[in-house]
Amino acid sequence: MKKIVGIFAFSLLLHASTSTTNTLTLDQALQLLKTKNLEIKAAKFDELSAKEDIDAISGKNWGKLTFTQDIARSNDAGNVFGFKLASREAVFRDFGFAQFGSINIDTPPDDLNYPGYKSFFQSKLKYEVPLFTGFMLSSYTDIMKKMQEMKSLDKSKIKTQKEYELKKSFYDMALLDSSIKNLNRILDNINILENTTKTMIDVGYAKKVDLLEVKAKKGNVERLLVQMNSNKKLLYHYISFLLNQKVDHIQTPAAEVAMPGMSDEEILDHNVDLKKAATGLKITKDMLSASQAAYYPTLGAFGEMSTADDTFLGDADKHKAYTIGARLSWNLFDGGIDAAKIEKSKIQKLKMRSQVELAKKGILLKIAKIRTEIEGVDVEIASLKKELDLANAIYENYEGRYKEKLVSMSDVIIKQSAQIEKILQLQIAQNKRTEKILALEKLANGEN
Structure with missing residues (x-):
């Protein structure tokens, strides 16, 4: 018996868990959006890619270590003599000393000019490091960091956009x-009116045309309900697309979307486009520094170790060689090219500064426009709610008067049409208000 009770309790718990999972709240959906949405995932990869660019530039400060293995076989006089010198195996015979004393001094030495084939294996390890680049590497590292910041802001903007779309869908x-609920209530009233009309026809107080008018209006309401239910299915498809998983039931927000309590300055502080513009301005400053690096000399050092023989690593320790050195390079004149590039960087900086100011004024204009539109919609909604209450009262009044044969069915249908029209107008106005408030929230990077 205990096992049966335990199994039953576990079944109830599992059912409750499944029901909770299937009913998705807005907060749960917003959390899923961060990890499931494919566009946000792609933006994260862009951000990670930008980080690798930083490492690639920063890595140049550590220099470069390369290993080179040369394998050759030649009877070219210069190559063969060079091979022997590199292998530390040159002898006097290589200079033609074997022919001295028996020939004229102007006679070409055969051992030097016509050597036989020689194999050559050289292993070389070389390390090069930049000591000073005129601040170019540090400038480009800063640029790459700003680019990563830009990618992070892009990700934030995409996330804010998707949150806006998800909230709006909810x-x-x-x-x-709400509209379906109101229309179903009207449909119930029409069904009651239809039955009342049939009864009144039976006792001779109404005509068949009255019943046809009721059925026509009923068909109109049923058509609207079909349209709204189709829109619900489309919304579920879109929410599923945003969350990259099947969603077939959500818990809709109980209250209307709240008006953001942020000031214009706070919205500007959070706005992603302004942050991107400010980051772009910093990048132009770093680009100017990178351009000015052309006026400085560059200094680098290197160290090299090698060994050579006619076999791979033959007598490696005996034939090893070392080289260390440094190189200073300074471009003293290039026809004014560097100066032109620097002037161009200065112009880009001034242009970007103007764009930042323009972006700020543009955002302020959007904020003012949205706030004004919300105020207008709030007045419209308050008025429509009163008009709907009046339309409901008038319809109920005309329905009662029809039963008393004081008005015609056409009069009742007209009043019911006005009632339905007010419901649809109210829904449109509420949709508009939601869209405007979420748009204002989106300007603040989703902050409310």
């Missing part, structure tokens, strides 16, 4: 549910 679903 609030649209709530408004659709």
Whole structure:
């Protein structure tokens, strides 16, 4: 018996867990969005890629270690003599000393000019490091860091956009549910009116045309309900697309979307586009520094170790050689090319500064426009709610008067049409308000 009770309790718990999982709240959806949305994932990869660019530039400060293995076979006089010198195996015979004393001094030495074939294996390890680059490497490292910051802001902007779309879908679903509920209530009233009309026809107080008018209006309401239910299915498809998983039931927000309590300055502080513009301005400053590096000399050092023989690593320790050195390079004149590049960088910096100011004024204009539109929609919604209450009261009044044969069915249908029209107008206005508030929130990078 205990086992049966335990199994039953586990089944209830599992069912409750499944139900909770299938009913997705807005907060849960927003958390899923961060990890599941494919566009946000792609933006994260762009951010990681930008980090690798930083490492690639920073790595140049550590220099470069290369290993070279040469394998050759030649009877070219210069090559053969060079091979022997590199292998530390040159002898006097190589200079033609074997022919001295028996020939004229102007006679070409055969051992030097016509050597036989020689194999050559040289292993070389070389390390090169930049000591001073005129601040170019540090400038490009800073640029790459700013580019990573830019990619991070791009990711933040995509995330904010997707959060906006997800929130709007949830609030649209709530408004659709509210409208469907109101239309179903009207449909119930029409069904009651239809039955009343049939009864009145039976006793001779109504005509068949009255019933046809009721059925026509009923068909119109049913058509609207089909449209709204289709819109709900489309919203579920879109939410599933945003979350990259199947979603078939959500818990709609109970309250209307709240008006952001942020000031204009706070919105500007959070705005991603302004942050991107400010980062772009910093990049132009770093680009100017990179251009000015052309006026400085560059200094690098290197160290090299090698060994050579006619076999691979033959007598490696005996034939080893070392070289260390440094190189200073300074471009003293290039026809004014560097100066032109620096002037161009200065112009780009001034242009970017103007764009930052323009972006700020543009955002302020958007904020003012949205706030004004929200104020207008709030007035419209308050008025439509009163008009809907009046339309409901008038319809109920005309429905009662029809039963008393004081008005015609056409009068009742007209009042019901006005009632439905107000419901649809209210939904449109509420949708508009939600969209505007979420747009204002989006300007603040999703902060509310």
